[in-house]
Structure formats: C-alpha cells, structure tokens
Amino acid sequence: MFSFFKRKRTADPAGEAPPAPAAEPTPPAATVSWRDRLRGNALGRAVSALFSGNPKLDEALLEELETALLSADVGVAATGDLLDDLRRRMQAREFADANGLLACLRAEMLRLLQPVARPLEIDDARRPFVLMVVGVNGVGKTTTIGKLAQHLQREGAKVMLAAGDTFRAAAVEQLKTWGERNGVPVVAQASGADSASVIFDALQAAKARDVDVLVADTAGRLHTQAGLMDELAKIRRVLAKLDPQAPHEVLQVIDGTTGQNAANQVRQFQKTAGVTGLAVTKLDGSARGGVVFALAREFGLPIRYVGVGESLDDLRVFDPTAFVDGLLPARIGE
Ligand SMILES: Nc1nc2c(ncn2[C@@H]2O[C@H](COP(=O)(O)OP(=O)(O)OP(=O)(O)O)[C@@H](O)[C@H]2O)c(=O)[nH]1
Numbered sequence: 001m002f003s004f005f006k007r008k009r010t011a012d013p014a015g016e017a018p019p020a021p022a023a024e025p026t027p028p029a030a031t032v033s034w035r036d037r038l039r040g041n042a043l044g045r046a047v048s049a050l051f052s053g054n055p056k057l058d059e060a061l062l063e064e065l066e067t068a069l070l071s072a073d074v075g076v077a078a079t080g081d082l083l084d085d086l087r088r089r090m091q092a093r094e095f096a097d098a099n100g101l102l103a104c105l106r107a108e109m110l111r112l113l114q115p116v117a118r119p120l121e122i123d124d125a126r127r128p129f130v131l132m133v134v135g136v137n138g139v140g141k142t143t144t145i146g147k148l149a150q151h152l153q154r155e156g157a158k159v160m161l162a163a164g165d166t167f168r169a170a171a172v173e174q175l176k177t178w179g180e181r182n183g184v185p186v187v188a189q190a191s192g193a194d195s196a197s198v199i200f201d202a203l204q205a206a207k208a209r210d211v212d213v214l215v216a217d218t219a220g221r222l223h224t225q226a227g228l229m230d231e232l233a234k235i236r237r238v239l240a241k242l243d244p245q246a247p248h249e250v251l252q253v254i255d256g257t258t259g260q261n262a263a264n265q266v267r268q269f270q271k272t273a274g275v276t277g278l279a280v281t282k283l284d285g286s287a288r289g290g291v292v293f294a295l296a297r298e299f300g301l302p303i304r305y306v307g308v309g310e311s312l313d314d315l316r317v318f319d320p321t322a323f324v325d326g327l328l329p330a331r332i333g334e
Pocket residue numbers: 135136137138139140141142143144165168171218219220221281282283284285306307308309310314
C-alpha cells in the first residue's frame with residue numbers, strides 16, 4: 001500500500017489479472033498531531049485569541065479577523081476572498097454566534113485549500129519517475145529529499161538520489177552520508193561539477209538499475225542569480241534527451257516562514273524550472289502559517305507536502321482538513 005504518494009499503475013504485467021486500482025492516499029499515521037505541531041503558529045494563535053471571549057458578531061470582528069489573517073501572511077487576495085464570503089454569510093444571518101462564524105471560516109479555508117491538495121502521483125508508465133527539487137537557499141530541499149526518500153523506500157519504491165547541488169561544497173557529502181546511512185544509492189561527482197551532467201548520469205544509472213524514483217537535489221538559488229537559474233533550464237534540456245517527459249515532477253520547496261516573498265519565489269521558479277508542485281516546510285515553530293493560503297489562492301499549484309518539524313514523520317502529505325483543524329480552535333474557548 002502506498003500512502004506517501006499515489007501510485008498509478010498502467011501496465012498489465014505478463015497477462016496477470018489487472019492490478020487493483022490504486023488506493024486513495026491516506027496521510028501517514030502521524031505520531032504527533034497536526035495541532036501540536038502547528039500550535040506555535042501565529043495564524044492559529046491570532047484566530048484563537050480573537051474568538052476566545054465569544055465576541056459579538058459585527059463588522060469590527062470581521063475587521064479584526066482581516067488584520068489577523070493579513071498579519072499571518074494569508075495575503076491580500078486570499079484574505080479578501082475569505083472575508084467577502086464571511087461578510088455575505090453574516091449579513092444573510094447564516095450563523096447566529098461567533099461559533100457559527102468560526103465554523104464558516106473553517107469551511108471557507110477548506111474551500112480555498114482543497115483544490116491544491118493533489119498528492120504526488122507516481123505513474124508506473126513513467127519509469128524511472130524523475131523528481132527534481134528546487135528552491136532558494138536553506139528552505140529545506142535536502143532535508144525534504146531525505147524524508148521523502150525514506151517514505152518512498154518504506155513503501156516499497158526503489159529510490160536513487162542525484163547530488164545535483166554541486167555548488168555548495170558540503171552538499172554532496174550531506175546527501176552521500178544520508179544515502180549511506182539509509183541504503184539509498186546516491187549518484188554524485190565532485191563539488192564544482194556540472195549539475196546537469198550529474199543528474200543526467202544519475203538518470204542513466206537509474207534506468208540501468210531499474211529504479212522507480214530518482215530524486216534530484218539542486219543548489220539553492222535566488223532569482224537574481226541568472227547563471228544558476230539558467231542551470232535549471234539546462235538540467236531540463238539535458239534530461240529530456242534521455243526521457244522527453246523528464247523531470248516528471250518539479251517540486252519547489254518553500255520555507256513557510258518566508259511570508260509574502262514566497263509568492264515571488266514561486267513566480268520566478270515557475271518561469272525557469274516549470275514547477276509542478278510545492279512543498280511548504282517549517283510550518284511549525286515561528287511560521288505565521290498563512291502562506292499556504294496565499295500560495296493556494298495565487299497559483300493553484302498542487303501542494304504535495306508540508307513540513308511541520310524536523311523528524312521523518314514531520315514531512316506530511318498535505319491534508320487540508322488536518323491542516324485547518326490544526327490551526328483553528330474547534331469551538332470557542334478550545
Ligand atoms: N523546524 C523545521 N525545520 C526544518 C523543516 N524542514 C527543514 N528544516 C531545517 O531547515 C534547515 C535547512 O535545511 P536544508 O534541507 O539543508 O535546506 P536546503 O534548501 O537544502 O539548503 P541549501 O542546500 O543550502 O539551499 C535544516 O536545519 C533543516 O533541519 C521543517 O519542516 N521544520
């Protein structure tokens with residue numbers, strides 16, 4: 001059973017009975033609840049504080065809620081959407097008290113997030129499935145790769161890693177050490193090598209070794225570093241020589257504490273790297289938490305995973321219900 005990604009089976013091996021349809025992915029059992037992980041989150045705290053005194057339903061309350069959402073990085077557009085709906089429903093007297101408003105806010109938040117909760121689908125027909133991980137410096141790319149690889153491996157996928165971050169001296173070692181510890185092969189060259197050539201070699205090796213999923217790390221980069229941004233386009237071009245559809249997923253990692261600049265980052269990487277999915281890390285701790293809503297509203301790109309801490313179980317398949325319930329109090333006073 002694969003739960004960390006959805007496995008699409010298209011082949012009918014050697015005339016065997018058709019395989020059972022792929023199970024709907026269920027998020028892996030989390031040892032620590034979402035609520036515990038998101039507790040420190042400013043969005044959750046602000047909303048809880050706002051509702052704690054069972055406030056009167058009026059325009060002032062909506063304005064305070066608007067301020068709370070904006071200061072938690074929900075962004076102008078998503079905050080506007082949420083507030084417009086709440087105002088309309090409040091005026092239509094769809095709810096009688098602040099608990100009703102809270103329930104309505106929860107429903108509106110889910111409505112915003114549900115369209116982007118599309119788990120990574122690994123298609124058996126596209127093998128090796130090439131997943132390239134991109135993003136600015138320090139957002140959690142390599143850590144996410146480590147966790148992701150372990151989850152994939154646990155679920156029976158044959159995984160290989162490509163040490164495509166040839167820019168930072170310690171990056172190759174970081175990935176190699178991790179691979180050795182977990183029994184996952186890592187294709188690497190000395191630091192300073194050409195990233196596209198490392199990832200190309202890795203895809204060749206992955207094909208030869210019948211690997212299911214090749215995960216390629218890349219160096220952190222800013223959109224202002226034109227040379228490094230061009231490198232991403234080059235990786236794509238080179239991979240396409242071996243498999244015109246590769247990379248099958250370009251996962252951009254976003255640091256959840258970045259705030260409104262996150263949208264800027266996605267815009268820039270979308271242009272050069274052809275991003276197909278997002279992972280939002282560091283939503284535990286000091287994150288304001290709203291960036292997930294802002295990204296969902298602005299891009300509609302699938303949010304595949306969220307990082308809510310540093311342990312393996314803290315990389316989670318994005319589950320909007322668990323996420324929103326982790327943020328909001330279920331009822332006033334909770
Ligand atoms: N609290 C918390 N920390 C995280 C999470 N994900 C990653 N980190 C931490 O973020 C730091 C940077 O992680 P890396 O994986 O090295 O980031 P990177 O994007 O590969 O960095 P560069 O390769 O330098 O661009 C590490 O200390 C990680 O432990 C998360 O979900 N929560």
